[in-house]
Amino acid sequence: MRHLAALGGLLFLALAAFSQAFQPPTEFKSGYTLPATTAPPPRADWLAWMDVGLLALALCLAAWLVLRKRSRVGVLLLTIGSLLYFGFYRHGCVCPVGSVQNVALAIADPGFALPVTVGLFFLLPLLFALVVGRVFCAAVCPLGAAQEVVLLRPIKLPDWLEHALGVLPFVYLGIAVLFAATGSAFLVCKYDPFVLFFRFSGSSVMLTVGIGMLLIATVVSRPYCRFLCPYGALLRLLAPLSRWPVRITPHTCVNCMLCHDACPHGAIHPPTPEEKLPRREGKARLIGLLMLLPALIAASAFLARQASPAFARLHPTVRIAEQVSLHSAGLLPGETNEVMAFEHAAGDAGILYEQARVIQRRFDRYSWYFGGWIGLVIGVKLLALALRRRRTEYEIDQGACLACARCYPSCPVTADGLPEVKQPEGSAR
Amino acid sequence: MADGKATTRRGFLTHALRGLGVLAAGGAAAALARAGEEGTVWQIDPNLCISCDKCATECVVRPSAVKCVHAHALCGYCKLCFGYFESESIPDELAGTGAEFQRCPTDAIQRRFVEDPFYEYRIDEARCIGCALCVRGCTAYGNGSLFLQIRHDRCVNCNECAIAVACPAQAIRRVPADHPYLLKKTEAAE
Numbered sequence: 001m002r003h004l005a006a007l008g009g010l011l012f013l014a015l016a017a018f019s020q021a022f023q024p025p026t027e028f029k030s031g032y033t034l035p036a037t038t039a040p041p042p043r044a045d046w047l048a049w050m051d052v053g054l055l056a057l058a059l060c061l062a063a064w065l066v067l068r069k070r071s072r073v074g075v076l077l078l079t080i081g082s083l084l085y086f087g088f089y090r091h092g093c094v095c096p097v098g099s100v101q102n103v104a105l106a107i108a109d110p111g112f113a114l115p116v117t118v119g120l121f122f123l124l125p126l127l128f129a130l131v132v133g134r135v136f137c138a139a140v141c142p143l144g145a146a147q148e149v150v151l152l153r154p155i156k157l158p159d160w161l162e163h164a165l166g167v168l169p170f171v172y173l174g175i176a177v178l179f180a181a182t183g184s185a186f187l188v189c190k191y192d193p194f195v196l197f198f199r200f201s202g203s204s205v206m207l208t209v210g211i212g213m214l215l216i217a218t219v220v221s222r223p224y225c226r227f228l229c230p231y232g233a234l235l236r237l238l239a240p241l242s243r244w245p246v247r248i249t250p251h252t253c254v255n256c257m258l259c260h261d262a263c264p265h266g267a268i269h270p271p272t273p274e275e276k277l278p279r280r281e282g283k284a285r286l287i288g289l290l291m292l293l294p295a296l297i298a299a300s301a302f303l304a305r306q307a308s309p310a311f312a313r314l315h316p317t318v319r320i321a322e323q324v325s326l327h328s329a330g331l332l333p334g335e336t337n338e339v340m341a342f343e344h345a346a347g348d349a350g351i352l353y354e355q356a357r358v359i360q361r362r363f364d365r366y367s368w369y370f371g372g373w374i375g376l377v378i379g380v381k382l383l384a385l386a387l388r389r390r391r392t393e394y395e396i397d398q399g400a401c402l403a404c405a406r407c408y409p410s411c412p413v414t415a416d417g418l419p420e421v422k423q424p425e426g427s428a429r
Numbered sequence: 430m431a432d433g434k435a436t437t438r439r440g441f442l443t444h445a446l447r448g449l450g451v452l453a454a455g456g457a458a459a460a461l462a463r464a465g466e467e468g469t470v471w472q473i474d475p476n477l478c479i480s481c482d483k484c485a486t487e488c489v490v491r492p493s494a495v496k497c498v499h500a501h502a503l504c505g506y507c508k509l510c511f512g513y514f515e516s517e518s519i520p521d522e523l524a525g526t527g528a529e530f531q532r533c534p535t536d537a538i539q540r541r542f543v544e545d546p547f548y549e550y551r552i553d554e555a556r557c558i559g560c561a562l563c564v565r566g567c568t569a570y571g572n573g574s575l576f577l578q579i580r581h582d583r584c585v586n587c588n589e590c591a592i593a594v595a596c597p598a599q600a601i602r603r604v605p606a607d608h609p610y611l612l613k614k615t616e617a618a619e
Contacts, residue, residue, distance in 0.1 A: 024572065025506055030544045034501040035551065039610045042470045042581035091585045098588045113603075115468045123454055130450045186589035199585070201491045241447040316599055341479045341598030 048117040051090065055121060055140065058082055059128045062135040065405070067244060070414075072405040078139040079148050087142035092198040094118055096125045096136065097143060097231040098189045100173070101180035108181035108366075125231075129238040133245045137225055137235065138403035144225050146194040147217040148404070154221045154264030162266050163385065165227040166400075170377040173230035178370040182362055184315040188230055221264035225402060236399040245398045246405075249413040253393035260394055262410035267400035271391045282388070289383050297375035304371025305364065312363040321356035324349055469603040471590040472611050475576035477600035480561035480568060484577055487595040488559070494583035495559035495592065497537070497552050500613045503574035506547035512567035512575045513538050513550055532562050554580065573613065581609050 058078065065074040086095065094102070099122040106114035125136035137144050157165075172188075179185045189195070193210040196202025202210075216223045225232050239245070248259050248268075260268045312318045320338045327339045328349065342352070396407075408414065473484070473495065484495035515532050526540060537556035541549045552575075559577060567575040579601075593601035604611065 024502060024504060024574075025547055028544055028547065032543050032547075032549075035499075035549075037498055037500055037612055039612070040580060040582035042468075042584070042586065042606050042609045045468055045606065048468055093585060094588050102588065113469060117468070119458070123458055127451070127454050130447050130454070185594065189588045190591075190594070196489075199489050201489055238450060241443050241450060243447060316594070320597075320599070337479065337481045337483075337597035341477070341481075341600075344479050345477060345598065 048115070052117050052120045052124070054085065055096075055124055058140045059124060059135060062139040062403070063128065063132040066135055066138055066246060066403045067132060070405060070408045072409060075139045075403075075405045076148075079145045082140050083142055083145035083149065086140070087145060087194075087198045090142075090198075092142050092192070092195040093189075094121055095142060096121050097141070097229060098186065098192070100231055100234070101176055101186045101188055104177040104180040105183060109183055112183075126234060126238055129235045130241055131243050133239045133242040133398055133401060133403050134232075134235050135403050137222075137232065138405070141225075142198065143192070143194050143229070144222060144402070146197060147214065147222045147224060150214050150217050151221050151264065152218045155219050156264075157220065157266060159266075163381070167377055167381050168227050169229055169233035169236070171374060172228055173233045174370050174373045174377070176230045178311065178366050179314060182312075182315060182359065182366055184312075193224060222402065226265060226400070239401065240398045242398060246396055246401055246403050246407075248394075248396065248407050248411045252413055254413060255393055256412060257394065258410040258412065259407040262407045264406065265400055265402050265404070267397045267402070268407065269391060269395050269397055271393055272388065282386070285386050286383070289379070289386055293376075293379040293383070296379045297372045300375030300378070301368050301371035304367045304374065308364045308367040309360065311367060312360050315359050315363070317352070318356045318359055321352050324352060468606040470579075470581060470586055470606050470609045471584065471593060471601055472579050472604045472609060473577050474600045474602065474611050475573075475578070475613050477598045478561075478564070478577055479598045479600075480565040480577070481597060482560050482562075483595045483597070484592050485558050485560040487592040489587060489591050490583055490585060492557075493559035493592075494579055494581075494585070495577050496554045496557045496580045496583075497559065497561070497563055497575055498578040498612065499550060499552050500574045500576070501549075503572050503613055504550065505572050505574075506543060506549060507571065508546050508548055510540070510548065510550055510567070511570035512563035513540055514566075532566050534558075534560065534562065538563060550575075576613055578610055578612070 058081075062075065062078055065071050065078060086092065094117075099118050102112075102114055102118050103122050105112045106119075125140070128135055139145070176186075176188045179187050191206070191209075193206065193213045196206050196210055213224055255271065257270065260270055313322070320342060323332065323336055323338045324342050324347075326332045327335065332339065485493050488494050511532075513526075513532060515530050528536065531538070535556045535558055537553045537558075539551045539553055541551070543549050561577055564575050564577055567573055590601055593599075
């Protein structure tokens with residue numbers, strides 16, 4: 001604070017010196033009046049609330065189209081509508097995917113004000129997932145929509161690849177929270193592969209990534225949603241709890257496999273084969289994995305902690321402190337902009353280094369959590385693979401189901417719609 | 430899963446977890462409502478700005494949402510303006526106002542004679558690309574009445590401002606949306 005006051009004083013003195021040099025004319029003989037400095041206002045607040053309203057409306061519409069109308073065409077039309085509004089008109093910002101970082105930063109840093117509208121963008125799709133599954137992914141998310149409209153000929157990925165890549169969203173979520181909570185960077189926004197299409201501008205690197213991702217999306221449906229999206233990771237956890245999830249046939253599955261073929265997201269699992277793993281062997285593997293879990297978490301937390309100084313370099317203050325210390329040691333060839341800015345502001349190097357140390361300590365702490373999270377994700381994935389549930393018919397994996405409604409027309413039992421709307425609870429499983 | 434109304438262990442767990450989820454979301458919403466902060470926008474603190482050229486190159490909007498702003502009350506209305514002319518080596522009799530003598534690469538500063546010896550300088554925002562060359566000249570040799578601001582009719586208010594990330598002076602920060610500008614003022618106004 002004292003530092004700031006000193007800075008302000010210096011600037012004031014400098015300003016005073018200059019104004020003496022070029023005293024602004026106080027009056028003009030010709031009756032000239034000073035033009036006002038214009039200040040066009042930012043986007044009105046109520047428009048942000050309208051966005052929230054539209055999000056809620058789109059979610060309701062998506063739920064109705066997926067669960068009641070069971071209309072693939074309707075879902076696709078809504079998808080295009082969302083792409084146009086939330087994507088091209090709103091430039092893809094703020095979206096629930098990126099809002100994860102705002103929420104993480106607001107929790108970690110009470111000084112960061114989270115606007116209510118952004119908080120609602122974060123909460124609404126999660127709430128809907130608890131009730132009706134991932135309808136947000138189906139037809140509301142502009143990033144998903146960008147991939148949805150380019151899909152030409154979906155191929156099925158082999159199980160092992162699907163499982164391996166399926167861990168990535170949780171890893172990305174960890175990374176996004178780590179850097180957002182430390183106030184370093186909003187990586188999800190920075191490395192959003194589609195937002196540059198919405199804005200018609202962006203770096204050449206991200207353009208390459210974006211085009212590559214869209215090319216992949218022509219044959220692998222929704223690669224970003226399934227294998228990267230950090231918000232999708234949250235939805236994947238919540239959607240299996242949904243009260244009224246997507247159901248293909250509520251009564252009689254004839255095990256025809258047609259829905260399995262129609263799903264481009266690998267979200268419909270076939271019945272398990274009759275022969276089972278011997279119970280004892282399965283148990284031993286489970287116990288082994290359970291004992292491995294803490295070791296995995298500890299090891300990964302330790303590794304992440306070792307990488308903490310490298311992580312911290314993404315924080316601008318740490319970067320500037322590094323440059324200033326290099327400069328004062330005479331190790332920088334010239335004067336960088338950062339050093340110049342620091343000297344221009346007459347900053348105190350001691351205070352800067354102390355700030356950098358505080359940030360480094362924060363990174364040390366969060367790196368533990370981050371590493372632990374990665375270990376937990378891998379451990380739980382291994383456990384989930386070891387736990388084999390018996391299935392007697394084709395079942396939807398609600399976590400992976402994007403509620404795109406492609407499977408409905410394929411089902412010979414309910415192709416013409418559900419025979420009745422109210423089903424006895426639980427009979428679809 | 431059992432048919433009918435019988436509650437299975439799995440079903441019970443699902444119900445309980447869903448209930449917990451809704452409760453947590455409700456709690457979070459309540460906390461949000463209590464913390465109730467209204468929107469913020471990005472803005473440049475002109476006192477920290479070192480007028481590098483990052484604002485012209487880093488913004489996701491092309492040309493940049495950052496423009497030069499003129500605080501006329503601070504301006505000296507000089508005949509020889511260092512924000513307008515290329516260098517201080519311009520001969521005293523002012524060789525002319527041709528493009529080769531101007532600092533601005535896009536001819537975005539309009540010079541107009543007011544009365545002897547005063548000249549008015551106005552920014553044509555449609556031409557300005559936010560390169561800060563004029564700001565550098567005006568700040569180094571003049572009153573500093575030219576400075577950069579993020580213009581909110583152009584800014585798309587990204588979640589993370591691409592210029593703020595690249596700014597070597599950390600001069601860009603979030604400000605309340607109802608006070609979206611950090612304008613330079615005269616001493617009397619301060």
